[in-house]
Amino acid sequence: MSMSRLTPERTDELYAATLRLLAEVGYDKLTMDRIAEETRSSKATLYRQWGSKEALVVAAIDADAPAVPESVDTGTLRGDLMALLEALPRDDDRDIALAAAILHACKSHPSLAQSFNDRVVATRVQVVTTVVDRAIARGEVAADNPAIPFVVPTLIGPAILREALTGEQCGPDYFIEILDAVLLPALGVTPPTTP
């Protein structure tokens, strides 16, 4: 399936419409017919380009999710994680209805869940794993430190809870606070002293 048939702008429009409909009606009621109608495109085009509703939805989610730098290597774990966190969008207007629709759909469609994890989650977790592995190789973090499996959950989980409870978007500053106050001390890395 070549992407060359659609311009990037047109692809973005189709992704945006897919996510808007997903948040509105949920995965089960979302149909290729409806997306085609909404975007004045043909169902044949959608199937030719993405092959299935599942593939279109996962591609749309992946394109919408914050990108992470492919590789960072600042020489310290804190520097690397800061670089990843600073790359997060500051004024992203993530839609909790969309997140809920995705997670709800994943619960009842294991193949969607698998594909969402492989394409959207795993690729982003991998970047963090690489950075932590490098810190272990440098001797900055002990290879058997029990906090290692919790690096991503400790960085991301609190922000999800806070956004859910307050409705406020967490910017990079919140993640950096957690990094210095909780994660680095748990990993045995001394964060810089704040003035």
Add this chain to the structure above:
Amino acid sequence: MSMSRLTPERTDELYAATLRLLAEVGYDKLTMDRIAEETRSSKATLYRQWGSKEALVVAAIDADAPAVPESVDTGTLRGDLMALLEALPRDDDRDIALAAAILHACKSHPSLAQSFNDRVVATRVQVVTTVVDRAIARGEVAADNPAIPFVVPTLIGPAILREALTGEQCGPDYFIEILDAVLLPALGVTPPTTP
């Protein structure tokens, strides 16, 4: 508003129906009429008992949310937090659609959000705050440890992320792992050595 007019069983039925409808149709489309119809009760009874849809919904959420022991005092921070975590239900079948409906409704109804935070969240956070304050008073945790504001987010956030991504319920064991691997080290408390 006296609660004596309804039996506890009947109250539980009304709460269950309210939460089921909330997950199904969302807060905005949830009406007292619909709840009355669904539970074969009268709208007058619902208003007499709870006063408003908002009050009924928050009472139903509060009754459904895991209870925390009113006071624990084992002599150590780890003992106290373990006691709180062990009291979490092990086979709770929380519904992500319900959680999503609640959070979505809170986003557009500030008064519901306030009442949800005051009644459901704040009372549970307060129990943890008391336990941490006691650890500070005992000299177990330094009063200026930067991880103190993140005790609840660090314990709860990772589980929310994990449940969302895997669809699997986290039992007390997962929380205890986070406690020993991340939170206690960040607070400068040495967790017991595992064999």
